[in-house]
């Protein structure tokens with residue numbers, strides 16, 4: 001048989017709806033009313049989806065560029081920040097900040113555990129020189145979703161900025177920027193927002209703009225003031241040449257998110273997560289995330305004793321053309337990750353679990369074939385989706 005499209009069930013890049021791919025087929029000039037409307041449309045749709053009135057800046061680049069933009073636009077070398085480090089992407093925040101000479105205090109959580117509001121409160125009480133708290137919304141290396149509402153409540157009457165990496169969580173897990181007191185939220189196009197990779201964005205609160213006025217970390221491409229001045233032109237622009245086609249795709253994908261309704265999208269992701277967890281557990285496997293009831297972005301599955309997690313993903317990919325993500329960092333080989341953020345439906349989960357059951361059987365880990373799909377189908381039925 002001719003080679004078929006490999007179906008991505010990794011937590012990004014994710015599958016993209018055909019309408020979104022099609023939207024890339026026109027290439028308007030990047031300075032002028034047609035493209036200006038695309039930028040304005042993306043900003044306004046994001047403001048509605050994220051429940052914020054804050055300015056939103058769009059960059060051509062991947063999510064990490066958005067993370068770097070937050071560090072360099074908010075801080076000066078020698079400033080002290082607190083990173084609630086729950087995994088690989090918490091580590092990335094630390095690394096970026098350290099490269100710019102920012103002094104990082106970290107609370108290191110065991111991978112698979114959530115950041116605890118009481119720990120943040122204690123750290124801030126103990127060190128008033130801390131200027132900001134940085135945390136992941138969804139920590140993609142372990143599958144946990146941090147409770148941003150509860151963490152935001154701790155930050156509410158404090159002077160520190162609250163900076164959240166929502167790159168994999170936005171669109172999948174609940175998030176209300178203004179109500180929850182998030183000063184800077186960082187996002188990317190290629191996960192639950194169903195768009196090819198290529199766009200990073202940040203929301204910036206008044207307090208964050210104020211910090212930006214005095215921040216002296218060196219910056220050029222990601223300078224927030226420069227980006228804002230261009231977005232405010234009529235027609236709106238970006239300072240440097242943007243990934244025009246991806247911006248068009250992003251506008252279409254955001255319209256599709258709004259068509260579904262963001263709260264409905266959160267509910268769908270919660271059901272997809274629960275069905276995947278129940279399916280995996282029905283095979284006798286553990287999920288990595290202890291606090292997993294909110295794990296709606298991806299399911300991190302602990303590989304059975306004696307089988308490397310990467311071997312399972314390799315088998316599923318080679319035999320079934322489905323891509324699971326391997327473990328990252330210290331979880332390399334120990335887990336594999338089934339992504340279900342974005343353009344996914346019950347049929348995709350059933351297909352992935354069927355492929356997993358068969359692959360485990362082939363790799364010498366005996367499972368009851370049908371157990372995972374049946375457990376997942378029960379969850380879908382309970383929620384009126386099957």
Ligand SMILES: Cc1ncc(COP(=O)(O)O)c(C=O)c1O
Pocket residue numbers: 011012062063064065089136138139140165166167168169188
């Ligand atoms: C939570 C989180 N933060 C940051 C990143 C980095 O994003 P990118 O690979 O788009 O630079 C990712 C990517 O997987 C992520 O999941």
